[in-house]
Amino acid sequence: MPLPRAQIALAFFAFIIVGANDGAFGVVLPSIQDHYHADKATIGLLFLASTVGYLFGSFNNGPLLEKLGRHRFLMLGTLALLIGTGTISFMPPFPFLLVGYLILGVGISLLDPGLNAYITSLPRSTALLNYLHAFYGVGAWLGPLLASALLSQRLGWNGVYITWWSLGLLALIGFGWLFRNLNERQGSEEGEEQATGNVLWMALRLRVVWLAALFLLFYVGAEVSLGNWSFSFLTEERHGDLLLSGGIVSGYWFGLTLGRVVLAHAGERIGNRRLIELCLGGVALGLALVWFVPFQPISAAGLLLVGFCLGPIFPSVIALMPGLVPSRLVPSAIGFLASMSAVGGSLCPWLAGNLAEHLGLWTLLPFAIVLTGCMLCLWLALPHKAAQEMPQ
Incomplete structure (x- = not known):
């Protein structure tokens, strides 16, 4: 090989x-x-x-x-x-x-x-x-x-x-x-240019790094919240069968992996930006189907669609970073994005659980839609041009 x-x-x-x-x-x-x-x-x-x-x-x-x-x-x-x-x-x-x-x-x-x-x-x-x-x-x-x-x-x-x-x-x-x-x-x-100073600090001085990091915070927050709480929503709020509900949640995770395989080359054909915009629209559509049509086959299809559309978002955002920050700062930028996504994966499921405890499990879907809306706003705020200079 x-x-x-x-x-x-x-x-x-x-x-x-x-x-x-x-x-x-x-x-x-x-x-x-x-x-x-x-x-x-x-x-x-x-x-x-x-x-x-x-x-x-x-x-x-x-x-x-x-x-x-x-x-x-x-x-x-x-x-x-x-x-x-x-x-x-x-x-x-x-x-x-x-x-x-x-x-x-x-x-x-x-x-x-x-x-x-x-x-x-x-x-x-x-x-x-x-x-x-x-x-x-x-x-x-x-x-x-x-x-x-x-x-x-x-x-x-x-x-x-x-x-x-x-x-x-x-x-x-x-x-x-x-x-x-x-x-x-x-x-x-x-042929990376030489620069002095802490590379993490220089990466954190770039606005695009913070926008992308917050985007992935909300993304992973939505992904993990749905993965952790969908079973409880389907069984307790919708009174679904335990085995069937477990299969629906498995379908969500299967869709996540399937989306990354099927759409792997889509970003090269239509561009990463266009791909992510379409995926965010698909996520919102899938969540709306689960929320407004309380029928388990529709819930299964909706969560499968959500997982499928969420799948390519994280790697596509990572793939954009070399074009948005100086090459020497790419590893630090990606590391910061990963850390912020870990924060989202811990914070958002905790918030979803508190909302479910005080208001009911029905709040899971509007909560996920709000997170998707935050992702869209941050995505539209991301610059379309690559960074030209290394911060000093």
């Missing part, structure tokens, strides 16, 4: 690991809770530790990438993933378990923008980014199945993390071998 194709295949493999880890967490969580005899409030600290680690890594990945180069940066992220999963797999005392999840969050926060930044540097990056994030969806689908199979065989919840550690070791070897000359090619091909 030619080197670039092997590197791309390894990036896809690494995203499967990340997706599998995220998707399987909900399956192993009850077993972890039973093992440590912890209540829900205490076990919720695992979410906090992972998020803190992710945010810490996201806000430091720009300077780290500047110092280490892409090869060592990706190896560092994979090494952190190995340390995190290795610590967790030993089932240590709970405080050390929190440390393991924090380190795992750091590792994912480095791999995520690091691989996104690498793919954006390649030709036909929009399609490749859609495929990259589609493989995350494949991992998120396979992770719960694998975790359930391991638990059903009484191998223990730590067996899941031993599996992630083993796969991560393969990824580390792959990054060490296949990406060993990436730094040299990066310097010779891109």
Whole structure:
């Protein structure tokens, strides 16, 4: 296999690991809770530790990438993933378990923008980014199945993390071998201009970075809110059958992955901007169908449409960044976008839950429509021209 194709295949493999880890967490969580005899409030600290680690890594990945180069940066992220999963797999005392999840969050926060930044540097990056994030969806689908199979065989919840550690070791070897000359090619091909100062600080001084980051905050907030609360909405608010409602929610996540595969090349044909505008319109239409037509087949079709249209938005926004910010700031910009999206993935589902608690689960759909409206406003405010100068 030619080197670039092997590197791309390894990036896809690494995203499967990340997706599998995220998707399987909900399956192993009850077993972890039973093992440590912890209540829900205490076990919720695992979410906090992972998020803190992710945010810490996201806000430091720009300077780290500047110092280490892409090869060592990706190896560092994979090494952190190995340390995190290795610590967790030993089932240590709970405080050390929190440390393991924090380190795992750091590792994912480095791999995520690091691989996104690498793919954006390649030709036909929009399609490749859609495929990259589609493989995350494949991992998120396979992770719960694998975790359930391991638990059903009484191998223990730590067996899941031993599996992630083993796969991560393969990824580390792959990054060490296949990406060993990436730094040299990066310097010779891109001819990046030299600039002084902290690259993250320079990226944060650009208005376009904040607009794109807020856009993805609302995007991931809508995506995760619908994924987390749709089942409760269908079963409690609409009194739907449990099995059928679960299938409808699975269809939503399937649509998300399908959209990234089917529409992977659409951005190249009609432009990323036009694609995202059409996708936002499709999201609003799907939400309206679910809201105003309380009939389960229509709800299934509506949520499938919402997932399908949401799918290509995140990778398409990432693909736009090299054309909107100076090349040296692209990794820091992508890292900041990833961190803000993580904030949206935590904050918006919490707000949706509070609205459901005080006003009712019917608020989920208008809440998601409001988030979609905020995305559209931010999208229209994004500049259409690339950045011309490096901030000093």
